[in-house]
Amino acid sequence: MSSETMALSPHAVETQSLAERLHGWATTVDHKRIGVMYIGFALIFLVIGGIEAIIMRIQLALPNNDFVSPQVFNRMFTMHGTTMIFFVAMPIMFGFGNYTVPLLVGTRDMAFPRLNAFSFWLTAFGALLMYFSFVGGFGLYGAGSAPDVGWFAYAPLTSKVFSPGHSSDFWSLGLIVSGFGSIGTSVNMITTIVCSRCPGMTLNKMPLFAWMNIVMSGMVLFAISPLTAAQIMISLDRYLGAHFFDTQAGGSAVIWMHFFWIFGHPEVYILIIPSFGFISEIVPVFSRKPIFGYPIMVGATVAIGFISFSVWAHHMFTVGMNSWGNTFFAITTMAVGVPTGIKIFNWLGTIWGGKIQFKTPMLFSLAFLFQFLIAGLTGIMLSSTPFNWQLSGSYFVVAHFHYVIVGGILFAVFGGFYYWYPKITGKMLSERLGKLHFWLFVIGFHLTFDFMHIPGLLGMPRRIYTYEAGRGWEIWNQIVSVGALFQGVAVLIFVFNMIWSYWKGKDAGCDPWDAWTLEWTTTSPPPEYNFATIPTVHSSRPLWDLKHPEDPDWKYE
Amino acid sequence: MSSTTLTPPLTPPPIETPWVLPSRGKVGMFSLIAAESAIFTIFVVAYVFYIGKSISGPTPREVLELPIFNTVCLLSSSLTIHFALGALKKGNRAVFTAFWALTIALGAIFLFGTAREWHHLIYDKGLTIQTNLFGTTYYSLVGLHAFHVTVGLFGLSLVLAFALLGWVKQEHYGRVDVLSLYWHFVDVVWIVVFFVVYVAGR
Amino acid sequence: MLARVAWAALPVFLIALVAVAAEPHDPALVPNIFKPDSTPADHIYGVALFVLTVTGAIFVAVFSLLVYAIVRYRAKPEDDSHEPAQVYGSNQIELAWTVIPVLIVVMLFLATARVIAQIQDAPPPPGTINVTAVGHQFWWEFRYPDLGIVTANELHVPVSEPAESTPTFLKLLSADTDHSFWVPRLAGKTDLIPNHPNSTWIDPHHTGLYLGQCAQYCGTQHGLMLLRVYVDSREDFKAWANAQAAPALVTSTDSNSEAGYGRKVFETTSCINCHAVKGTVADGRFGPDLTHLMSRKTLASGAADNTPEKLKQWIKDPDSIKPGSLMPAMRLTEKDLNALTAYLLTLR
Ligand code: HEA
Numbered sequence A: 001m002s003s004e005t006m007a008l009s010p011h012a013v014e015t016q017s018l019a020e021r022l023h024g025w026a027t028t029v030d031h032k033r034i035g036v037m038y039i040g041f042a043l044i045f046l047v048i049g050g051i052e053a054i055i056m057r058i059q060l061a062l063p064n065n066d067f068v069s070p071q072v073f074n075r076m077f078t079m080h081g082t083t084m085i086f087f088v089a090m091p092i093m094f095g096f097g098n099y100t101v102p103l104l105v106g107t108r109d110m111a112f113p114r115l116n117a118f119s120f121w122l123t124a125f126g127a128l129l130m131y132f133s134f135v136g137g138f139g140l141y142g143a144g145s146a147p148d149v150g151w152f153a154y155a156p157l158t159s160k161v162f163s164p165g166h167s168s169d170f171w172s173l174g175l176i177v178s179g180f181g182s183i184g185t186s187v188n189m190i191t192t193i194v195c196s197r198c199p200g201m202t203l204n205k206m207p208l209f210a211w212m213n214i215v216m217s218g219m220v221l222f223a224i225s226p227l228t229a230a231q232i233m234i235s236l237d238r239y240l241g242a243h244f245f246d247t248q249a250g251g252s253a254v255i256w257m258h259f260f261w262i263f264g265h266p267e268v269y270i271l272i273i274p275s276f277g278f279i280s281e282i283v284p285v286f287s288r289k290p291i292f293g294y295p296i297m298v299g300a301t302v303a304i305g306f307i308s309f310s311v312w313a314h315h316m317f318t319v320g321m322n323s324w325g326n327t328f329f330a331i332t333t334m335a336v337g338v339p340t341g342i343k344i345f346n347w348l349g350t351i352w353g354g355k356i357q358f359k360t361p362m363l364f365s366l367a368f369l370f371q372f373l374i375a376g377l378t379g380i381m382l383s384s385t386p387f388n389w390q391l392s393g394s395y396f397v398v399a400h401f402h403y404v405i406v407g408g409i410l411f412a413v414f415g416g417f418y419y420w421y422p423k424i425t426g427k428m429l430s431e432r433l434g435k436l437h438f439w440l441f442v443i444g445f446h447l448t449f450d451f452m453h454i455p456g457l458l459g460m461p462r463r464i465y466t467y468e469a470g471r472g473w474e475i476w477n478q479i480v481s482v483g484a485l486f487q488g489v490a491v492l493i494f495v496f497n498m499i500w501s502y503w504k505g506k507d508a509g510c511d512p513w514d515a516w517t518l519e520w521t522t523t524s525p526p527p528e529y530n531f532a533t534i535p536t537v538h539s540s541r542p543l544w545d546l547k548h549p550e551d552p553d554w555k556y557e
Numbered sequence B: 001m002s003s004t005t006l007t008p009p010l011t012p013p014p015i016e017t018p019w020v021l022p023s024r025g026k027v028g029m030f031s032l033i034a035a036e037s038a039i040f041t042i043f044v045v046a047y048v049f050y051i052g053k054s055i056s057g058p059t060p061r062e063v064l065e066l067p068i069f070n071t072v073c074l075l076s077s078s079l080t081i082h083f084a085l086g087a088l089k090k091g092n093r094a095v096f097t098a099f100w101a102l103t104i105a106l107g108a109i110f111l112f113g114t115a116r117e118w119h120h121l122i123y124d125k126g127l128t129i130q131t132n133l134f135g136t137t138y139y140s141l142v143g144l145h146a147f148h149v150t151v152g153l154f155g156l157s158l159v160l161a162f163a164l165l166g167w168v169k170q171e172h173y174g175r176v177d178v179l180s181l182y183w184h185f186v187d188v189v190w191i192v193v194f195f196v197v198y199v200a201g202r
Numbered sequence C: 001m002l003a004r005v006a007w008a009a010l011p012v013f014l015i016a017l018v019a020v021a022a023e024p025h026d027p028a029l030v031p032n033i034f035k036p037d038s039t040p041a042d043h044i045y046g047v048a049l050f051v052l053t054v055t056g057a058i059f060v061a062v063f064s065l066l067v068y069a070i071v072r073y074r075a076k077p078e079d080d081s082h083e084p085a086q087v088y089g090s091n092q093i094e095l096a097w098t099v100i101p102v103l104i105v106v107m108l109f110l111a112t113a114r115v116i117a118q119i120q121d122a123p124p125p126p127g128t129i130n131v132t133a134v135g136h137q138f139w140w141e142f143r144y145p146d147l148g149i150v151t152a153n154e155l156h157v158p159v160s161e162p163a164e165s166t167p168t169f170l171k172l173l174s175a176d177t178d179h180s181f182w183v184p185r186l187a188g189k190t191d192l193i194p195n196h197p198n199s200t201w202i203d204p205h206h207t208g209l210y211l212g213q214c215a216q217y218c219g220t221q222h223g224l225m226l227l228r229v230y231v232d233s234r235e236d237f238k239a240w241a242n243a244q245a246a247p248a249l250v251t252s253t254d255s256n257s258e259a260g261y262g263r264k265v266f267e268t269t270s271c272i273n274c275h276a277v278k279g280t281v282a283d284g285r286f287g288p289d290l291t292h293l294m295s296r297k298t299l300a301s302g303a304a305d306n307t308p309e310k311l312k313q314w315i316k317d318p319d320s321i322k323p324g325s326l327m328p329a330m331r332l333t334e335k336d337l338n339a340l341t342a343y344l345l346t347l348r
């Protein structure tokens, strides 16, 4: 147990010019810098995607509004959805994974540092390519207008006939490129976790966040690849005149749906599973107890990973599958509720009997528990096929998935920010601003997404740019739009907090939360090599063992 | 779970030494292969789904011939690469280089065969990717595989160049082995493609 | 603190849900899925209530436990500095909260499976009206093959009373992209997909107007692809069907009336490439059938009321009413435009 404590000299004072520093970032292969770049990149796109959402909400605040034209509105929801999923949620998960996983498993870098940098730049390039569609270029007919086919781009809307010009090409090329980036990062993540754990860290002693990341990465391999394949097919259709999704030549529009959702459904679990990881790190620390039922937590995650590959057609209950298909996908979908429930209950078990400290990361995590519960239950409603025939394609679905994605993932990510920011920068985020951010965001979130269920129940379809008065939808849409503004202000406060605290925040020290995992043994921010000597561990809470040598964890494992 | 008694610091059980974990190259390659298999699966599914759904000719039965010779070449290249590695493991670099070159030759013959087949289909039978659903799925599936063979050949040739320069030594066995995994994967995919396109689909 | 707010959010949410049931608007025109008026919608309503009850119960149980734990186990200032007892798990408890959800899932699944079969595998009873609905960008075509009717955007069906049921079976096709047929009070939605025929059925119990709209994104004007279903009494439906099956009122082209001149304009402009008027040379199928245009309450699938002014505006510049619709502006002179409108007004 000698190697775990170490005093490291602080960074060499930086005396580089701005150009040198930028060059340093652009050419870095250090997992921490790449992680920070992923996160920064995602935050920029969060603001962009958020502005697109605000534009939609202004348009929908009043019936028969003409703040934007239908064409612009359609581009807004397409780009909003695509951006948020591929350029916000995915990169932010990869960013935190990149930053923390090598630290958590006690190694110095990712398994393939250069591949890591390459993957980041692929993702960034894919995003730029997609956003370039707003600008376009000379000789590109129809460029300068972003894609407007929706984030799942159902065929045959993406064929040359219905989507002339190049806007849809930007969509599929951007996703192919960033998809390769995601696959690269996942290969890297899996290899790092499998091959670079520090001595003593057997699989059953690995921090849950690392477990969640390896499951997530495994899912990426099997989920993003079908998307890539399907995007290649679209490109073949559009450029070489192939007929994969050409209904005139006997092609099938439905097979695109299958291909998309074989990706699309696991994708949403790809996003939620690392969020589970955040919660599984934060909740124990602020309840001062180990995670309840570690083995079953791992088992449940793996189970979710597997089951989620057999449920995709619950997005297709209305496309006219036969009753066997409809029944099969209902039961598999409902089955996911069991392992997910296990996770919720185990977090509850972790809190139970603890001494809960209401620090900002914990506030976000607790809100996550409530909101994810509700979101999951609306998911169960959607999975009941006949009920889905009414709810599908309506604002109820939009409410369901924002409840999971914003109320679940985004809350977990904010928790993660408050939790790891001290490690990343060496400064604490302001607790006061943090609490303000939290409460404003909670209010905004509930105003927006609680009330969004109702127009759905009243028959309001999604993706409509306007609606008539007198259908009973106005008041709900107004509340929803007001809530979005609250969220915007809250995000502004968050961004301000990060900038302000970077210069003015309290010093964090190595271990501000009195936590138990390896990243807290090294300095904040960690040196480039992470650990002066590679640590050895005997349990999943090495720092607990160190702090309580008379009652270490390994006695019980 | 035993009850706790307050004791002075305990000594943890020893850690398993040496601490060995799987090789990075292999784990990385297996992950990549997993992703690649998923891509191929989608193309195979599309092929199978569209069998017999073309609304105009030609049909596979009319134009496809069994590429037996090609298949034999590609599959035997899996054997030769295996022999090459066996030689390298023993440190026999000359035998390694010879078998490695043979592997490349077999792969190249396969590619050439595919090119001839396509030429025949396009110019004699008038089947292009635009002709019908069969053309669409056939060229994309076989083409995707041929693309992988090309990438594989590129990697193999690089190693051959290094070997001829005398840079590939026994201690590089691990890395070369990782490359060979990829080549085996390309071969296995061909078996699937062969059965789907030339046997079941005809 | 958190708990208090969370508790406050709950009633808000529940009140809001209740508000759905107690709609202040003209209830008939709110496409509320909780006001079903047709057998498939009734079945769905039933299973929906069941699912809502079960999930509601889960919600209350888990929510209460969470709140209790958070309040009970918060760190208190008077606490000592010791860490709480370190508990690593408990097999019995974990088994319990695996098994109970499994049972709940089985229950939910059985209820679901039953209703799927009830709705989807129902055989058409005798006396069924057959309609073929074709989705177009961005309007609906309705064909009654047995009655020789082609119309657009406003579907007429007879009421179906328990005593003598006359359900309507719809065959759903698409001419271009995907659409979805959704009239919430009558049935759940079913998509219209090119090259993939679907079907659905409704048997409305009361006469009246039921609103719906396209529920699958189909392009620029997906937002204004509205749908109206008129449920007529048996007699009214018969009268309507007879009127629709008749050819258009003939307006002589050589009379000096404005309408006559309008007909000439109509038949010599490209209108006839896209529109059909039964009994004239116009037999285009790209746009809605105009034979009985004036029998419809709205224009362009609900984008505007069918008034002479709106009609004229529509022909002059469709984009001013429905931007992105696939009908081009015709650039007619004011005189021709007026005459054309006058002619269309005769198509009753
Ligand atoms: C991170 C994202 C995420 C997550 C985690 C989920 C989780 C779930 N989702 Fe969701 N979903 C989306 C993101 C997500 N979803 C998105 C983005 C879409 C729409 C895409 C689009 O159309 O644009 C969508 C759409 C969607 C649909 C299709 C709607 C439609 O378009 O017709 C369905 C239908 O079944 C569904 C169901 C579910 C279910 C059953 C879960 C389950 O995993 C939930 C499980 C959780 C619980 C059940 C709660 C906790 C459990 C307990 C307390 C135990 C006791 C409970 C029981 C026994 C039931 N989702």
Ligand code: HEA
Binding pocket: A046, A047, A048, A049, A050, A051, A053, A054, A056, A057, A077, A078, A080, A081, A082, A084, A085, A088, A089, A150, A151, A152, A398, A402, A405, A406, A410, A448, A462, A463, A464, A484, A485, A486, A487, A488, A489, A491, A492
């Ligand atoms: C990670 C995923 C993610 C996230 C975080 C969000 C966040 C939000 N989404 Fe998103 N949404 C999707 C994924 C996501 N969404 C997807 C996949 C779709 C489907 C697309 C499709 O149908 O194709 C969708 C669709 C969608 C719709 C439906 C469009 C339609 O069907 O017509 C709406 C409508 O209200 C909406 C609103 C919002 C709002 C208000 C937020 C808010 O939470 C955003 C909060 C953030 C900000 C506000 C930005 C930060 C702050 C500033 C920029 C400062 C300036 C602010 C102000 C001036 C106020 N979203």
Ligand code: CUA
Binding pocket: C135, C136, C138, C178, C179, C180, C214, C215, C216, C217, C218, C219, C221, C222, C223, C225
């Ligand atoms: Cu038709 Cu949407």
Ligand SMILES: [Cu+2]
Binding pocket: A264, A265, A268, A312, A314, A315
């Ligand atoms: Cu899903």
